[in-house]
Amino acid sequence: VSEQPSAASKPAPKEPVRNTKYDPKKPHITETPMTKKNWYKHVNWLNVVLILGIPLTGLIAAWWTPLYWQTAVFAVAYYFATGLGITAGYHRLWAHTSYSATTPLKIFLAAVGGGAVEGSIRWWARDHRAHHRYTDTDKDPYSVRKGLLYSHFGWMLMKQNPKRIGRTDISDLNDDFVVVWQHKHYLKVVLFMGLIFPSIVCGLLWQDWLGGFIYGGILRIFFVQQATFCVNSLAHWLGDQPFDDRNSPRDHVITALVTLGEGYHNFHHEFPSDYRNAIEWHQYDPTKWSIWAWKQMGLAYDLKQFRSNEIEKGRLQQLQKKLDQKRSKLDWGVPLEQLPVMEWDEYVDQAKNGRGLIAVAGVVHDVTDFIADHPGGKAMIKSGLGKDATAMFNGGVYLHSNAAHNLLSTMRVGIIRGGMEVEIWKRAHAEGKDTVMSKD
C-alpha cells in the first residue's frame, strides 16, 4: 500500500525488545495454511488462557466464594478505574496524545491501565495507531472486515504475523519514561494491579482476601476486557455514520454505555486527536468528563479539541453525500438535453389539434392525463394549453408550489427552439421591429 518515510522506519534507539523468540528470517506460522493437523499451532494459547481460561476458572471459583457487598462495590469502582486506565490513558492520552498529563496522572493511568490486563501501553498504542492509519485494511490489526468476533478478540486468540500489521511512528512513546518503564516491568504491573492490589484492598479493609482476588481481580478483569474490546468490534458495526461512511466506524449510544464513552467512534476516527468522543453535552462520555475534571485539578492540560467549524463541515459533507445518493435514485424527468426540439408553430398546432400541450419556461409538457386532476381546476390549466404559460404558472395566475414544479418536470416532452422569447420575437418581427432583443 504505502511506504514509510524515514522518520517512522528508523528503529527507536531506546526500544525495549519483548518478544525474544521472534526471528524475522523463519517463515511465520500464519504463512502456513491452517489444517486439521496444525491448527493448534495457529492458536495463541497464552492469550486463550488469559482471556478465556482464567475468567472461566474465576467463574467456577465464584460458585464457592461468598460475595460481600463491600467487595461488590469495590469491584465495580475498580472496574471503572481500570477501564479509564484504558480509555483515558492508553487510548486518548498515549495512542492519540489528545491531551497532556502530569507525571502523577501518567503513573496513575499506567498503573490502573495495567490492571485491565490488555497489554503494555507501548504495544497497545502501536497497534491502535496502525488501526487508525490503516482502518479496515489488511494492515489494521483488528479489522472488522475479518468478522465481528475477529475484531473483538479473534485477533488475540489466533497468532498474528507481526509483519502484516501496519507500521507507525511511536518515537514519542519511546521518549516517555512512564511508558517505557511500564513496558519493561509489564508482568509485575499486571500481577500487582490486576490481582494482588484488589486482594490486598479487600483483605486489609474487610478481611475478604479471596473475594478481592476472585471478584475484584479475575472477574473484574474479564468484564473490563470484554467492555473495552467492544471499541474494536461493536463500535465498527453498530450505529450511524454522521461524519464519514467510507470506513466502518460508527456512533451508537449502546457502545458508549459499554465502553465508558468510546461509542461515538465515527466521530473519533474522523477527529482522533480530539480529547472528546461525544461532543453533545447529553451524550455519555465519562472518559471526557474525567479528563476535564483532571484539568480542573491541574493534573491534565492542553486538551485538544477540533474547531466546531471543522466538525460541522464534516457533518454537512456527509449529509450532502447521503442526499446526493438519494437524489440519484429519484426520477427527475427527462433531462433537457435529451428532449426533442420543437418549433413554436408545431407546438401551437399540436395543442390546437387536441393534444394537451403546455409550454412553461421553454419546455413543452404533455398534461393531457393531468387536466382532470389539476387541483386548480380544469378551466385554469386549459387556459394555458398551446400558449406560453410561464408567467401564469409562476405567479401570474398562481404561484405554484415546488411540488407542482417537480410534477411538471415529469411531463416534459419537448423543448422549443429558441425558448420562450420566440413568440415575442415573432410578434416583433411581424410588427417590423426586427432588432436585437434583450433578455430580461
Place this chain on the structure above:
Amino acid sequence: VSEQPSAASKPAPKEPVRNTKYDPKKPHITETPMTKKNWYKHVNWLNVVLILGIPLTGLIAAWWTPLYWQTAVFAVAYYFATGLGITAGYHRLWAHTSYSATTPLKIFLAAVGGGAVEGSIRWWARDHRAHHRYTDTDKDPYSVRKGLLYSHFGWMLMKQNPKRIGRTDISDLNDDFVVVWQHKHYLKVVLFMGLIFPSIVCGLLWQDWLGGFIYGGILRIFFVQQATFCVNSLAHWLGDQPFDDRNSPRDHVITALVTLGEGYHNFHHEFPSDYRNAIEWHQYDPTKWSIWAWKQMGLAYDLKQFRSNEIEKGRLQQLQKKLDQKRSKLDWGVPLEQLPVMEWDEYVDQAKNGRGLIAVAGVVHDVTDFIADHPGGKAMIKSGLGKDATAMFNGGVYLHSNAAHNLLSTMRVGIIRGGMEVEIWKRAHAEGKDTVMSKD
C-alpha cells in the same frame, strides 16, 4: 396580486345568495379604523354568541346537569363523527376533491359536518381554497401572520371585508346538489344535527334528553370547533417544515392528535390533493384511515395520492435548502480566487527560510502553528514543507480524512502560478525535454 381568468370570475348560475344585507357599494365597516366609540361595530356578535356565548352557557348548565356514562360515550363518539364531517368531508372531499364519494357518503358527511357548526360546506370550502391559494397573504381568510389567535377564531369573531378574501373557483361545488342543498337549508341542518339529533338519541335510548342537549350538543360542538380551528392556528405555528419553509404550514404530532390527523400540515399544503395528510403508517391520521375504510366498503373511490417520487423530491429539496443555509454559515477558508499568486521558487524559498509552508494540489498552506499538533507526528508533516506534498497527503504516505482536508483548506495562504505541474515541468525543462506535458 394576481388576476382571475374568466373561468373563475364568472358568477356561478345556481349560486344561492346567503348574505342579503351585503351591499358592495357601501363602504365596509373594516374600512373604518377601530376606535373606542365604534369597536363594537367591528365585532361579529352573532359569531361571538355562537362560538363563545353558547358554550359558556352550556358549561354553566353542565353544573346542574348529571353526566350519564352512556351520554359521555355518545358525546365522544359524536365528537369524532362530526369532526370527521369537517376533516374527511368539508376539507378533503369538498375543498380539495382528494377523493370521490358516493351520494350516501356525501349525505352522511354533509349531515355530520353540519353538526360541527362551522358554516356550510360551500362557505367553508371557498374560504379554505382561498387559504391555500393565498396562504399567509392578506387574501388568506385566516392568515397566521395576523396572529395565532386571529387564525384560530379571531377572523370569525371580528367582521371581515368580503372583498379582501381571495377569490377561488367553486364551480364544482355549485354543481354538487348535496353541497347546494346543505347551503340552502343550513340553519335547519345545524339545529337538527348540532342539537336536536344528540338530544333525541340520548333521550330515546336512555331518557337523558337534557344531557344529550348539553353534553352531546352544546359542549361537544365547542370541543369539535376548537379542535378543528387548530388546523388554522396550531398547524401554522408548531412543528417542522420538511417540504417547504417559504410559508407557515408545519407538521406536528400534537396538532395531528387534536385534529383527527390534520396535523401534517406542511405536507398537506404542499400536496393538497392527496387524500392523506400523514404518509407514514405510524403517524396518526384517522381521517385517512376512515376514507380508506370507506373505499373498502365501496362508499369512496378515486383516492388521489401524489407519487412518492414527487414527495421524496420535495423532501430532498427542502433538506438541500437547509444544508445550503448551514453551509453558508461555516468558514470554508479563503476562496481560491482571492488567494495571492506565488511563484514556485518563492514558495520554496520562504519554506527554506523557516516559514512552515506546504503545497498541496497547487495551493500553499501555512502550517507553522499546526506542526506540533499534527496527529501523524512532527516528522511526517515536516517532510512535506517546501515540497509538492499533494501525493503524500492524498495516500502516498497517508490517505488523509475528509476532516484533514477541511482543516487544510483553512490554512490557505497562496496559490502557485501554473499549479503543481510547475515542478515537474521545470525538471523536464532542465533535462531538455521541453515538450507538451499531459495531465494525468
